[in-house]
Amino acid sequence: MRTVIRNGQVIDPGNGINGIRNLYIHNREIIGIGSKPAGFTADREVNASGQYVLPGIIDLCVRLREPGEEHKATIQSETRAAASAGITRMVCTPDTFPIIDTPAMVHMVINRAQDLGYARVHPLGALTVGLQGQRLTDMAMLMDAGCVGVSNAQEIVKNTLVMRRAMQYASTYDLPVFLTPRDAWLQGNGVVHEGEVSTRLGLPAIPEAAETVGVARDLALIETSGARAHFDLISCGRSVTMIAEAQDRGLPVTSSVAIHQLLFSENDIGAFDTQYKVMPPLRTRQDKTDLIRGVAKGQIAAICSDHQPHGADSKLAPFSEAATGIAGIDTLLTLTMGLVRERKLDMETAVSALTVHPARILGTNAGHLGIGAQADLCLYDPQKNWQLDQHTMQSKGRNSPFYGVKLKGKVTRTMLSGKWVYQ
């Protein structure tokens, strides 16, 4: 099968391309860009005039809820949603029921996604058994089964010695450790950032130091253990600085940020709006600005959705008791492109943060449209107006501050391994 995508604006920062090009695909591979490969005759042609042609989006932090919470979402519902949003590859956290801490669980998730064929799913294995922060998992076996890294998800490894040994052990196999830096004691039962808003609304608060103490601890352990580490979901400007300094010293650390941290601050919580309840919490306006600058300067490599699908009822509770998180895969690309339209990020940076940078973090040759690369890509109409609602939202989750909101720019087609999985 030979496909040509004509006249689209190919934006491929991995190969330094941004311009109108034809893209030539044979079976699963990209075989030409711009000039037609010798002897190429297309079986299918797609006119992408007026649209962007982007590498498939790589989302470094999603929850698929399967197994264990299929009432919230399934691998089927969420990989289909991913395809409709241009996401071709996603990393899922191990906090399912049961927890992904055995090779059998890894196989189950990968095979299920492969059978469905909408998107590639890369599980993170649990860092500790049952995410309990006490005993190490069989990391080498988890890696052999297909884990791209290990993580303790939202559960904090309180015992610093366990964390040090987990990093040392993971580094034995050069297995990346995904970290959500947090101090358990300072986080306590907090639900919002400690500041003006927590004081006014009287909500239990999480100080900035809950994150920076976690970053400082983990950086010290990375330095002595030699582990390759990725900080997921950072929320404070100060964390960006600390991680950038460590990178300057040559430590093998990267970081990513959830898209909602680049769009909102604590002030958006308004009158206890539970749609803005996320973890780590939305911080100050200054933090939001610092995080955007961190992405712009390349200090934060990737933007992720931090996708956490819940049913609508889960947010109908007092703020402290409402479910945490946003169902974010439907809107990840649209919202990131919104930052480009508002000139907060340039196009190359934004697309890199969704494609080639996360691919490098995963150590995989993906996230670009070079000759010989897997044909994972999407077409994006930057002018298309749409509204996120029950008809358009493909995730089974219904928790989004954008639910019912008019948005601009939408994926029109997604190709996975040379096959259209959404159109």
Place this chain on the structure above:
Amino acid sequence: MRAPDSSIQFDENGHLKHFLTVNGLTRKSLVNILDTAESFINFGQREIKKVPLLRGKTLVNLFFEPSTRTRTTFEIAGKRLSADVINLNASRMSTTKGESILDTVRTLEAMHTDLFIVRDKASGAAHLIAAHLPDHIKVINAGDGRHSHPTQAMLDMFTIRQKKPDFSRLKVAIVGDILHSRVARSQIHALNILGVDEVRVIGPRTLIPTEIEKMGVTTTSDLIGGLEGIDVIIMLRIQHERMDGQLIPSEQEYFQRYGLTENKLQLANEDAIVMHPGPINRGLEIASSVADGSRSVILNQVTNGIAVRMSIMAKLMGGQEKRS
């Protein structure tokens, strides 16, 4: 722009439809509540202690958190306005298990309740309920978590005004556990709206929340210096469950530094009054001799609570109040 946690209190015509927070109300509106309460204040001494303002209306006291005095004063206030009052000391699970707070409210709504008086341990609970009820049902917040206790703040303003009619000249100190206090937050809003000269919060730094200055207060941790020039001293209750040794090292040390004694009272203005929202911990935040002394208006606060709550109920259920 109206404060975000206040806008839900008004209908599309700008009439006050719920009473959830003092934040965002106008000075005129607060004064109006106090003036109306004035007309109810001698009511308790009449032979027939009833007016028919809420006759035929059903009022549900929905308390998810235990309370004696607040619930009782709401009950009396409702009955004096001739409403049918139902008291419910509901309990609820704080997780997704069990009936949700909204399910409980919807069940009661189906029984044609006109006014809910709500207390809950979670900040924002009254807002949640107000946001999910049909337009004709009103909600009064009787305390939500650490967020707001607006009727308590109004009865405190009433009590202050009885003794000190000119708010613009007043310096008010609020002493103690500001961090956990919904009363303090509501008082701070009310005092600022009524235009006092200064609101000073006093307590150890563990009990003063971050960036409280943005609510319009000055802060100090020194009670001795902090009482200088003060006209109204509001002592807050220290809840025993806070005494875990991390926020306050011991009762002795707290009383030594922040307990209001007769000696310390001398540091404030000579006609300063002493208030406390109750219940009092004698010997922890306030000495008995001060609580029962001539400057104390603590029992006046309780008495005034009925008239002020009648005034607020009457305002929501009957009177029309335009927002500015």
